Amino acid sequence: MPSTDVHQMGPVVARPQEASQIGDLKRLQFIFSGTGGEFFRIWIVNVLLSILTLGIYSAWAKVRSKQYFYRSTTLDGASFEYSANPVSILKGRILVISVLVVYQLMVTFAPLLAAIMGLGLVFLFPWVVTQVLAFNARYSSYRNLRFHFDGQYGEAFRYYILWTILALFTLGLAYPYAIYLRKRFAVDRSRYGATAFKFDAGARHFYVVYVIAVLVVLGLFFAIIVIVGGLATISEVFRSPKVSPDDPETARFLFLFSLAVNLAILAVLMAAAIVVQTVITNYVLQHVELAGFKLDMRMHSMRVLWIQLSNIVVIVVSFGMMIPWARVRMVRYRLSCLSLLASESLDGFAASERQRLTATGEEMGEALDLDLGL
Numbered sequence: 138m139p140s141t142d143v144h145q146m147g148p149v150v151a152r153p154q155e156a157s158q159i160g161d162l163k164r165l166q167f168i169f170s171g172t173g174g175e176f177f178r179i180w181i182v183n184v185l186l187s188i189l190t191l192g193i194y195s196a197w198a199k200v201r202s203k204q205y206f207y208r209s210t211t212l213d214g215a216s217f218e219y220s221a222n223p224v225s226i227l228k229g230r231i232l233v234i235s236v237l238v239v240y241q242l243m244v245t246f247a248p249l250l251a252a253i254m255g256l257g258l259v260f261l262f263p264w265v266v267t268q269v270l271a272f273n274a275r276y277s278s279y280r281n282l283r284f285h286f287d288g289q290y291g292e293a294f295r296y297y298i299l300w301t302i303l304a305l306f307t308l309g310l311a312y313p314y315a316i317y318l319r320k321r322f323a324v325d326r327s328r329y330g331a332t333a334f335k336f337d338a339g340a341r342h343f344y345v346v347y348v349i350a351v352l353v354v355l356g357l358f359f360a361i362i363v364i365v366g367g368l369a370t371i372s373e374v375f376r377s378p379k380v381s382p383d384d385p386e387t388a389r390f391l392f393l394f395s396l397a398v399n400l401a402i403l404a405v406l407m408a409a410a411i412v413v414q415t416v417i418t419n420y421v422l423q424h425v426e427l428a429g430f431k432l433d434m435r436m437h438s439m440r441v442l443w444i445q446l447s448n449i450v451v452i453v454v455s456f457g458m459m460i461p462w463a464r465v466r467m468v469r470y471r472l473s474c475l476s477l478l479a480s481e482s483l484d485g486f487a488a489s490e491r492q493r494l495t496a497t498g499e500e501m502g503e504a505l506d507l508d509l510g511l
Contacts (some may be wrong), residue, residue, distance in 0.1 A: 162431075162478045162479065162480055163478070163479045163480075164433070164476050164477070164478055164479075165212055165213045165476060165477045165478075165479055165483070166212075166473075166475075166476045167210060167211070167212050167472040167473075167475045167476060167477070168210070168211045168212070168472070169206075169209055169210050169468055169469045169472040169473070170209050170211065171205060171206065171209035171465050171468070171469070172465060173461050173462035173465045173466070175205070176202075176205060176461040176462075176464065176465050177461040177462070179201055179202060179205055179461075180202070180460065180461040181461075183195075183197075183198030183201060183202065184198075186198065193227065195230070196223040196224070196226035196227035196230060197223040199223070199226055200219070200221055200222075200223045200226065203219045203221070204218075204219045206468060207219040207277070210472060212279070212477060212483070213477075213479075213483050215279065215280050215483070217277065217278070217279050218277070218278045218279070219276055219277055219278075220276045220278065221272070221276035222276075225272070236258075239254070240254055240255070240258070259298065260294075260298075262297060262298065263290055263293035263294040263296075263297050263298060264290050264293070266288075266293045266297055267286070267288045267289065267290060267293050270286040270288060270323065270326075270327075271285070271286040271287075271288070273286075274286040274327060279329070279487070280483065280484070280487040281487070282329065282330045282487050283330070284327065284328070284329055285327070285328045285329075286323075286326055286327050286328075287326050287327075287328065288322055288323070288326035289326075292322055292326070293322070295318075296315065296318045296319045296322050297319065300314070300315035300318060301315060303315070312347065313340065313343040313344045313346070313347045314340050314343065314344075316343055316347075316417070317338075317339075317340040317343045320336065320417075320421050321336045321338075324336035324421070324425055329427055330487070332427060332428045333427075334425055334426065334427050335425070335426045335427070336421070336424055336425060336426075337424050337426060338420065338421065338423075338424035342420050343417065343420075346413055346416050346417060346420075347413065350409050350412070350413045353409065354405060354406070354409050357405045358402070358405065361398065361401055361402065361405070365398055407446075408442055408446070411438075411441060411442050411445050411446075412438040412439075412441075412442060415436050415437075415438040415441045415442075416438055418434060418436065419434045419435065419436055421434075422434035422475065428486070429479075429480045429481065430477055430478065430479050430480070430483075430486070431477070431478040432475065432476075432477055432478075433475070433476045433477070433478055434474055434475050435474045436470070436471060436474045437474075440470070441470070444466060444467055444470055445467070448463035448466065448467065451463060
């Protein structure tokens with residue numbers, strides 16, 4: 138489902154066959170038919186109108202963009218739909234901006250009140266998480282049947298606040314388990330029609346991924362230190378007592394040297410984050426089940442890393458004009474790696490779900506219908 142964008146989707150691969158047979162299961166391939174040229178026309182109009190309206194149109198821009206990506210995504214011959222109301226999104230953004238403005242004013246003129254408000258925002262954050270997940274699910278549909286999210290504030294508070302605090306006190310040892318709990322919360326509290334998704338994985342894999350990532354990052358940091366030490370040893374700038382740091386040439390060299398080291402560290406951290414996120418996403422989606430249907434995600438972490446980093450370079454070189462192409466490129470790759478293993482017809486399943494919802498009269502409604510822009 139496109140909400141797994143859920144928080145955007147790398148090089149373009151050959152389009153896989155839409156369906157294949159695996160024993161008693163039928164593999165249904167997610168297909169993305171959008172192009173960079175099509176999305177560029179939507180994107181450039183969104184940008185211009187958002188600027189002309191001082192950001193007000195950005196809510197409509199978000200809906201137009203999501204609708205394009207949803208409609209361009211098909212599964213078993215049917216496309217996804219996104220039907221959110223831009224006015225609700227605009228309300229949410231006005232609320233968020235108002236809170237941030239008030240907080241900034243308090244930081245400047247009333248630091249004590251700002252500290253109290255900051256603590257309040259910590260308690261508010263789990264509510265924001267549940268509202269955003271519920272909003273995005275409620276206005277996502279497939280075969281005229283909506284997705285839903287039923288997560289409650291208490292659960293979100295435990296997983297996003299209490300477990301984060303515990304991770305800090307355990308020097309990060311509890312962090313992988315906190316991530317596992319958040320993923321399980323997002324999946325187990327989601328449903329398609331009246332049927333809930335199930336997450337059947339354990340936390341062990343999360344620890345394996347994060348421990349390996351930490352060891353690799355530490356090894357790369359050690360390599361950087363060794364290289365820097367070697368350069369410092371052989372460089373006249375570092376060895377010669379006659380060279381003053383106040384000398385313009387020396388200062389310029391030291392600045393560029395420091396910049397290169399910091400960029401290398403940033404690149405290592407960014408690459409590690411992309412690889413970890415890819416591996417975790419594969420694992421999570423491979424353990425999502427819906428009444429006999431199972432998702433299967435098979436992204437290659439090095440391919441995703443190449444796509445993400447090359448996208449950044451292309452966007453910078455084009456002064457942002459290639460953003461639509463980069464987004465489409467990433468979405469196309471991700472969906473080319475995502476499939477659904479089905480034991481029955483999706484038509485029949487969707488029809489039976491609609492009958493269940495009609496029989497029970499169940500429909501999700503929210504007193505405060507806001508997308509808070511997260």
